Amino acid sequence: MSKKVFAVHAGRHPRRRCPMFVDLPLEEGERPQAVRLTAEDGRELPAQVCAPHPLSARPGAPNSVRVTFVLPELAAEQSLRLTLAPGAKAPDSPAGVEVKDDGKANVSVTVGGQPLTIYRYLGNPMRPCFFPLLGPGGKRVTRSWPITEEIADDPRDHPHHRSLWVSHGDINGVDNWGEGEASGYQLHRELLAASGGPVLGVVDARNDWTDHEQRKMLEERRVLTAYAVGEEERLFDFDVSLTATEGDVRLGDTKEGGIIAFRVAGAIDGNHGGLIENSYGGLGEGECWGKRAQWCDYSGELEGERLGLAIFDHPRSFRHPTFWHVRDYGMYTANPFGWHDFYADPSVDGSHLLPRGASLHFHYRVYLHRGEAGAAGVADRYHDYANPPAIEILD
Numbered sequence: 462m463s464k465k466v467f468a469v470h471a472g473r474h475p476r477r478r479c480p481m482f483v484d485l486p487l488e489e490g491e492r493p494q495a496v497r498l499t500a501e502d503g504r505e506l507p508a509q510v511c512a513p514h515p516l517s518a519r520p521g522a523p524n525s526v527r528v529t530f531v532l533p534e535l536a537a538e539q540s541l542r543l544t545l546a547p548g549a550k551a552p553d554s555p556a557g558v559e560v561k562d563d564g565k566a567n568v569s570v571t572v573g574g575q576p577l578t579i580y581r582y583l584g585n586p587m588r589p590c591f592f593p594l595l596g597p598g599g600k601r602v603t604r605s606w607p608i609t610e611e612i613a614d615d616p617r618d619h620p621h622h623r624s625l626w627v628s629h630g631d632i633n634g635v636d637n638w639g640e641g642e643a644s645g646y647q648l649h650r651e652l653l654a655a656s657g658g659p660v661l662g663v664v665d666a667r668n669d670w671t672d673h674e675q676r677k678m679l680e681e682r683r684v685l686t687a688y689a690v691g692e693e694e695r696l697f698d699f700d701v702s703l704t705a706t707e708g709d710v711r712l713g714d715t716k717e718g719g720i721i722a723f724r725v726a727g728a729i730d731g732n733h734g735g736l737i738e739n740s741y742g743g744l745g746e747g748e749c750w751g752k753r754a755q756w757c758d759y760s761g762e763l764e765g766e767r768l769g770l771a772i773f774d775h776p777r778s779f780r781h782p783t784f785w786h787v788r789d790y791g792m793y794t795a796n797p798f799g800w801h802d803f804y805a806d807p808s809v810d811g812s813h814l815l816p817r818g819a820s821l822h823f824h825y826r827v828y829l830h831r832g833e834a835g836a837a838g839v840a841d842r843y844h845d846y847a848n849p850p851a852i853e854i855l856d
Contacts, residue, residue: 464546466856469532472848476535477838478690479845480661483545483852484513484525495549498530501542506530507557507689508545509660516684516700518775518824529660531690532850542855557689558662562655568664570657570687575599577687577695578625580664581608585623587640588647589668591685592624594723596768596829597693604724604791615727622724622792627683627701629720629798631713631812635672638717646671647681662687670703679815680706694837695829704820712821714811716751716786716802719794720823721772729761729768731789736760738834739785740843746789751803753782756843758834759793767832771839773846775824795825 465485498508508530513521521527528545535541559571566583569576576599582589585608596602603624606615621628621640627647630638637645647668654665664685669677680703687697699721703710729735737745739754749757760769772795774783780797787793800811815821826846830837 464544465854466542466544468540468542468853468855469535470540470851470853471535471537472850473537474841474844474848475537476532476845476850477841478534478694478696479532479850480529480688480690480696481532481849481852482519482527482529483854484522484527485545485854486522486525495547496528497546497548498528499544499546501544504533506533506543507659509557509658511658511661511663514663514665514684514686514700516682516702516822516824518698518700518777531660531688535850557659558657558687560655560657560662560664562652568652568655570662570664570685572662572687572689572695573692575692577697578685580666580685582649582652582666587621587644588623588626588628588637589649589666590623590626594625594829596695596770597831598766598768600763600766600768602726602729602763602768602770602829604726612727616730616790618790619724619792622722624724626722627681627720628718628722629712630715630717631711631798632670632678633711634713635678636717637670638715643673645673645678646675648675653682660689677707679710680704693831695827696842697827699825699827701823702820703815705815705817708817710815712798712813712815714798714801714809716796716799718796718798719786720796721825721827722792722794723759723770723772725759725761725770725791725793726763727791728763729759730791731761732791734761735789736833737787737789738839740782740840746787749785749787751784751786751799753784755782755847756839757785757787757793757795758839759787760833769830769833769837769839771828771830771834771837771842773826773828773843775826776847777822778824779821795823
């Protein structure tokens with residue numbers, strides 16, 4: 462790959478530690494392994510060559526290579542000229558994202574030398590989950606129980622709420638949300654990728670969703686892509702696809718579900734002073750539960766400081782903007798199916814029939830931050846995701 466010069470244009474929004482990528486055409490036989498990215502003022506930015514992920518909200522161009530980097534800061538209406546050239550990363554490049562599979566049951570994700578999460582794909586009663594989830598400062602922002610008993614004040618209800626997970630309560634009539642005798646399973650089948658680098662790391666897994674007798678009903682693929690955006694925040698994409706491999710699948714209308722689902726730490730839930738906010742200005746459960754919004758944020762006091770979790774729903778995600786099943790007791794999910802509960806109208810039907818061979822795609826970004834949504838710039842970070850800076854190839 463020859464040297465390329467391009468410009469990043471902020472547009473009408475200020476940009477701060479914004480994950481970016483540029484797709485560059487390849488000559489036949491070209492497969493660069495490492496690149497160096499230099500700003501016009503001489504700064505060297507970490508950059509990583511990676512294939513566009515098939516579940517990405519922004520698929521790559523054919524016969525191209527994707528280079529990913531983090532745009533440090535760019536004021537609204539400003540531009541930055543960058544030069545990309547083949548070569549190894551600079552010796553003093555900061556720590557990026559490290560992903561390690563223990564070969565048994567867990568994949569750990571570390572960002573900037575600090576733990577982010579562990580994907581626990583085996584050993585849970587019914588389905589995989591991500592636990593713990595650590596925000597800025599290494600503080601645990603999701604509930605520990607029932608996975609551990611370490612935190613005495615964590616509420617002991619809803620044992621199927623396991624930190625961060627994927628689930629839905631009606632798959633052809635089968636409950637793949639709860640953990641009862643008749644509930645379905647998510648069976649880990651394959652870890653497709655567990656890799657890191659100076660800018661991002663990826664955990665890519667395939668699971669089979671089954672009935673209570675472990676007969677396969679559909680296939681799920683989930684991808685967590687974590688970015689090295691500095692010590693003050695954590696940022697990762699969470700992409701999920703559901704494919705009807707065994708026959709038609711009806712995803713039923715129920716509030717009991719969340720394609721991305723969190724149970725926040727008890728210390729920050731709404732019953733302990735936590736605040737729920739959404740992109741339309743809703744505050745608290747009463748104004749956010751069952752409402753559609755581009756993003757939702759949950760923040761509260763944890764060990765002497767306010768921390769928050771924002772979930773962004775991408776415009777290309779199924780039924781954007783999604784509905785939010787978010788409660789003061791700490792339940793926090795994106796659920797595009799539970800219409801008759803959310804509208805309080807039994808005549809509406811939010812179910813969806815997925816024909817055999819077809820897929821649904823869901824795209825989210827999670828932003829773990831300090832402060833409430835306004836102070837953390839959640840709205841601007843959402844625009845980084847939904848309306849990223851423009852890239853202009855100059856040479």
